[in-house]
Every structure is written in C-alpha cells, then in structure tokens.
Amino acid sequence: xxxxxxxxxxxxxxxxxxxxxxxxxxxxxxxxxxxxxxxxxxxxxxxxxxxxxxxxxxxxxxxxxxxxxxxxxxxxxxxxxxxxxxxxxxxxxxxxxxxxxxxxxxxxxxxxxxxxxxxxxxxxxxxxxxxxxxxxxxxxxxxxxxxxxxxxxxxxxxxxxxxxxxxxxxxxxxxxxxxxxxxxxxxxxxxxxxxxxxxxxxxxxxxxxxxxxxxxxxxxxxxxxxxxxxxxxxxxxxxxxxxxxxxxxxxxxxxxxxxxxxxxxxxxxxxxxxxxxxxxxxxxxxxxxxxxxxxxxxxx
Amino acid sequence: xxxxxxxxxxxxxxxxxxxxxxxxxxxxxxxxxxxxxxxxxxxxxxxxxxxxxxxxxxxxxxxxxxxxxxxxxxxxxxxxxxxxxxxxxxxxxxxxxxxxxxxxxxxxxxxxxxxxxxxxxxxxxxxxxxxxxxxxxxxxxxxxxxxxxxxxxxxxxxxxxxxxxxxxxxxxxxxxxxxxxxxxxxxxxxxxxxxxxxxxxxxxxxxxxxxxxxxxxxxxxxxxxxxxxxxxxxxxxxxxxxxxxxxxxxxxxxxxxxxxxxxxxxxxxxxxxxxxxxxxxxxxxxxxxxxxxxxxxxxx
Numbered sequence: 026x027x028x029x030x031x032x033x034x035x036x037x038x039x040x041x042x043x044x045x046x047x048x049x050x051x052x053x054x055x056x057x058x059x060x061x062x063x064x065x066x067x068x069x070x071x072x073x074x075x076x077x078x079x080x081x082x083x084x085x086x087x088x089x090x091x092x093x094x095x096x097x098x099x100x101x102x103x104x105x106x107x108x109x110x111x112x113x114x115x116x117x118x119x120x121x122x123x124x125x126x127x128x129x130x131x132x133x134x135x136x137x138x139x140x141x142x143x144x145x146x147x148x149x150x151x152x153x154x155x156x157x158x159x160x161x162x163x164x165x166x167x168x169x170x171x172x173x174x175x176x177x178x179x180x181x182x183x184x185x186x187x188x189x190x191x192x193x194x195x196x197x198x199x200x201x202x203x204x205x206x207x208x209x210x211x212x213x214x215x216x217x218x219x220x221x222x223x224x225x226x227x228x229x230x231x232x233x234x235x236x237x238x239x240x241x242x243x244x245x246x247x248x249x250x251x252x253x254x255x256x257x258x259x260x261x262x263x264x265x266x267x268x269x270x271x272x273x274x275x276x277x278x279x280x281x282x283x284x285x286x287x288x289x290x291x292x293x294x295x296x297x298x299x300x301x302x303x304x305x306x307x308x309x310x311x312x313x314x315x316x317x318x319x320x321x322x323x324x325x
Numbered sequence: 326x327x328x329x330x331x332x333x334x335x336x337x338x339x340x341x342x343x344x345x346x347x348x349x350x351x352x353x354x355x356x357x358x359x360x361x362x363x364x365x366x367x368x369x370x371x372x373x374x375x376x377x378x379x380x381x382x383x384x385x386x387x388x389x390x391x392x393x394x395x396x397x398x399x400x401x402x403x404x405x406x407x408x409x410x411x412x413x414x415x416x417x418x419x420x421x422x423x424x425x426x427x428x429x430x431x432x433x434x435x436x437x438x439x440x441x442x443x444x445x446x447x448x449x450x451x452x453x454x455x456x457x458x459x460x461x462x463x464x465x466x467x468x469x470x471x472x473x474x475x476x477x478x479x480x481x482x483x484x485x486x487x488x489x490x491x492x493x494x495x496x497x498x499x500x501x502x503x504x505x506x507x508x509x510x511x512x513x514x515x516x517x518x519x520x521x522x523x524x525x526x527x528x529x530x531x532x533x534x535x536x537x538x539x540x541x542x543x544x545x546x547x548x549x550x551x552x553x554x555x556x557x558x559x560x561x562x563x564x565x566x567x568x569x570x571x572x573x574x575x576x577x578x579x580x581x582x583x584x585x586x587x588x589x590x591x592x593x594x595x596x597x598x599x600x601x602x603x604x605x606x607x608x609x610x611x612x613x614x615x616x617x618x619x620x621x622x623x624x625x
Contacts, residue, residue, distance in 0.1 A: 105592045152476040175560020176452040185557035188490045190550035197590035250490035257485035260475020290497035292405045
C-alpha cells in the first residue's frame with residue numbers, strides 16, 4: 026500500500042498479455058501484474074488489471090502506455106496498427122484509463138529503449154541504437170538524448186532495412202531485409218526446414234553441427250552489415266541488442282564482434298560498443314513508466 | 326557596401342575551392358566569392374578571401390563554416406579528416422578567421438541540408454533525409470527539426486549503408502554499399518568500362534541504349550532499396566536528392582518513383598515525398614550561414 030500515490034504506472038500492451046508495472050519515480054519496483062489480451066475482451070482485461078493495481082496502490086502520479094503500432098504525434102493513441110488488438114487504433118488512453126492527467130502512448134520498441142536508458146544496460150547514454158532480435162526484428166533510436174519518432178511515428182523500424190537488395194520483399198515490402206535475414210520467423214526457410222527455433226539452432230552450433238553453423242554465421246554476417254549501416258547512418262555510442270535471439274549470449278556476441286572488426290568504420294580508432302539489453306520482457310513497461318515521468322515533469 | 330555589418334558569412338571549404346557567401350539574416354544574397362584550395366597554401370587563400378569580403382562588406386554579424394570530415398562536438402573545428410586539406414583537423418576557426426564571436430564548424434553534407442531547409446527545396450520541413458549523389462554518396466538527416474550529428478559527428482554518412490551484404494567492402498569497409506552501387510566513382514567498374522560519367526550514361530539511356538539502361542536501372546533499384554531502408558529507419562516526410570547525378574532529372578526521378586511504388590512501406594497509404602534539392606553547389610555555404618545565424622540567436 027502506497028497511500029501517497031507517489032508512483033508511476035507503466036503499461037506494456039502486447040498481443041498475448043498486458044504487463045503492468047508500478048515503480049517509484051526513482052525506478053524501484055513496487056508491484057507488477059499481467060492480464061491476457063488475446064481475446065476480444067482485451068480492453069476489459071486491461072481496465073480490470075489497471076483498476077486492481079490502483080485499488081491496491083492508490084492513484085498513480087502518472088501513467089504511460091507502450092503498445093505495438095505507430096503512435097500518434099500527440100502521443101494520446103496508437104494511430105496505426107492493423108490486424109491485431111481490434112479497437113487499439115485511435116483509442117484515447119487518457120480517457121480509457123480515466124486518468125486525470127495525460128497518458129502518453131508510445132510504440133513498444135521505442136518504450137523498450139527508453140526503459141534500458143532509464144534503468145537498464147544503456148543508463149545515462151545519449152546516442153543509442155537498440156535492435157530487438159526475436160520473431161521479427163524491431164528497434165529504436167536515441168539521438169542526442171531524444172527518442173526519434175519520425176513524421177508518422179515509424180522511426181526505428183530497423184528490421185525493414187535492406188541487407189540484400191536482390192532478395193524477396195518482406196512484410197513491409199523491403200527487399201532482402203534484416204528481419205528476414207535474422208528473425209526467428211524465417212529460420213525454417215533459411216535452414217531449409219532443419220530448424221524453426223533459433224535457440225535450437227544455436228544449441229546445434231555449440232555442438233559443432235556444420236550445417237547449423239552455416240545458417241547461423243550467415244545470419245550473423247547479415248546482422249553485422251545491418252549494424253554497420255546503422256552506425257554510419259546514426260553514429261551511436263552503443264548498439265544495444267535485445268530479444269530472444271540475443272539470449273544466445275557469447276554464441277552471438279563473439280562472432281558478431283569478429284565480423285564488426287572487419288566491417289565497422291572506426292574513424293581515428295573509435296569503436297562503437299556492442300552490449301546486451303538487460304530488462305528483458307519488461308523493458309517496455311519500464312519505458313512506458315519513464316515516458317510517464319518525463320511527461321509529468323514537463324507538464325508540472 | 327553594408328556599413329552596419331548586418332549580414333551572415335557562410336564559408337564552404339571544399340577540396341578544390343572555398344565558396345564564401347554573404348547573406349542578409351533573411352537569406353538574401355549580398356555577395357559571393359571563391360578561392361582555390363588545392364595548394365598547400367589553402368589557409369592563406371581562405372584568409373585572404375574572407376578578409377577581402379569583410380573589407381568590402383564590413384564585419385559580419387556571424388560567420389559559419391562547412392567543411393569535409395567529422396566536426397567536433399563543440400563545433401569549433403573539424404576533428405577528423407585524414408588525407409586532404411592538411412591542417413584542417415583541429416583548426417579552430419573562431420581564432421583562424423579572428424572572429425569576435427564563436428564560429429560554428431559543421432560537416433559539409435550537414436550544411437547542405439541546413440541550407441536546403443532554410444532557403445531551398447525543404448523550406449520549413451522538420452523531418453528530411455538528404456542524399457547527395459555525386460562521385461560518392463553523402464547525406465544528412467533532420468529529425469523533428471534537429472540536425473542529427475551523432476556521437477562523433479558521423480551521423481548521415483548515408484553512402485555507407487549496405488545494399489548487398491555479399492558485395493565487396495567500400496572505402497569505409499561497408500560491404501556492398503549504396504555509394505559503390507550508385508556513386509560516379511564506381512561507374513567504370515559497374516559498366517565494365519563502357520562509361521565513366523553518369524551524365525554520359527544517362528544520355529545513352531535516353532537514346533535507348535540497352536546496355537546503358539541495364540547499368541542505370543540496377544543503380545536505381547539499389548538506390549530505391551537504400552531509400553526505403555532510410556524511410557523505415559528515420560521516417561522522414563521528404564527524401565531530398567542532390568548532387569550531380571540528381572541533375573539527370575526525370576531520367577532519375579521517374580524510374581526511381583516507380584521502384585518506390587513497389588518497395589516503400591506506406592502505412593495507411595502515407596507516401597514519402599521525393600524531391601530535387603535546389604541550391605546546388607552553394608547549398609553548403611547557405612547552410613554554414615544558417616548555422617551561424619542559429620548560433621548567433623542562441624547566444625545573444
């Protein structure tokens with residue numbers, strides 16, 4: 026129980042579940058909860074979860090939301106998110122959670138980066154590119170301390186970067202994209218059906234399986250090409266890798282660093298740091314809380 | 326003669342010549358001059374040119390400098406520029422031109438974009454990616470109205486973006502780069518020796534030459550892949566094309582737009598504008614003056 030209500034509530038809406046996190050303004054965890062979001066009643070589930078937390082903790086200082094899709098420029102809603110979570114597009118979260126103060130709504134990959142910068146592996150950094158390597162490849166960009174959102178909220182869709190211009194189009198029409206070269210969704214095709222899980226592929230690589238090693242090394246080479254492109258475009262101090270594939274740890278980071286030794290432009294010997302994200306699945310909820318705090322401080 | 330000295334002096338230092346431009350704070354041209362910079366005495370040439378302008382126009386309100394290489398974070402010098410213009414690295418331009426007020430020094434491609442945003446084809450825009458297509462491929466990024474410079478001043482090196490990960494490394498180690506796919510420097514190799522000038526190649530394309538058309542279309546396809554990557558990473562409202570190759574006009578813009586119709590991700594039908602830069606060779610001098618004005622206004 027926190028009767029003063031002096032806490033931040035970060036909500037991360039996913040296609041499977043909502044993650045709700047109550048943090049002090051200093052970032053210490055007070056409570057967390059989850060709710061299922063796969064059914065048509067996802068809005069009821071979210072409302073009930075939020076109401077339950079508020080009943081237990083008192084009213085929060087500020088609420089922030091992370092969700093898939095493109096956030097509106099005014100950060101009051103998700104403006105574009107076809108196909109899943111029906112009703113999310115255009116939903117005004119300030120009204121939806123009946124907040125007396127504005128509830129910022131940001132893209133979930135953007136939120137994950139803000140979480141890592143506030144409380145995770147990129148604390149205090151100002152120029153960071155985050156890549157989330159999972160089923161697909163997502164990302165976000167911090168430049169001079171500011172999250173890049175772009176003209177329609179699309180900035181940071183780093184999976185939809187061409188690495189092989191003659192390759193087939195991906196889900197966003199991008200030819201030979203980083204997402205198709207690295208994401209778990211394409212592993213079946215890339216391995217000619219031998220693997221469908223990157224974790225199993227990596228296990229076989231570590232056992233010395235030659236065929237698995239070819240598939241893995243090719244994806245690492247393409248990832249390295251994408252990373253040096255991002256370095257030359259954005260000039261971050263750090264590349265932050267998150268998502269399930271980054272859990273491979275040394276099996277990913279060691280050969281990737283070796284590729285970067287060949288491919289990275291290092292003016293005057295300057296080398297970009299390559300590090301592993303730290304907050305895992307809860308990075309987005311942390312980032313939603315971070316944005317809530319930022320909005321609160323700006324407006325008060 | 327402008328006895329009040331109420332003008333901006335923009336200097337654009339190139340490997341062949343200095344371009345010096347005197348503009349009113351509203352952007353009207355008062356005077357321009359050039360000086361050769363290919364000799365070891367380039368610093369004397371620059372000093373003499375600047376002194377001559379000041380003798381004729383009176384002392385300027387503010388001076389700004391555009392130059393090749395990576396600008397220092399404090400914008401007082403170029404921090405990294407190996408090989409050419411000996412003595413440029415670390416040169417403090419505020420002292421060098423004996424200015425009573427700080428002289429901002431920025432990268433020349435960054436300056437060209439600021440020039441186009443102030444007085445050229447991108448006036449008033451806030452999210453712009455500029456690509457300069459010439460001997461090599463350069464660029465610059467404006468996001469939410471701010472020039473992206475990055476951690477060591479490298480942001481915007483858009484030529485060093487991979488479009489074919491299995492291609493050979495370019496001058497910055499980037500495999501299969503946009504610069505090598507499009508820049509005039511590689512045309513001899515790309516055309517198997519039939520052409521060394523993109524202008525001549527385009528003339529042959531317009532005459533219906535089949536071999537020239539294959540080379541040209543391949544470079545346009547790779548350029549389109551690079552552009553959709555940049556759209557998905559940065560989400561600009563406009564892609565601005567400058568440099569000698571963009572002078573091809575419709576021969577470039579029409580087939581490029583047709584490729585983008587296939588490759589561009591257009592959420593909710595939103596399409597990024599593709600336009601031709603307007604200030605040509607003098608964009609950098611305009612941008613240096615723009616940065617001088619900005620610095621002056623911030624500090625006064």
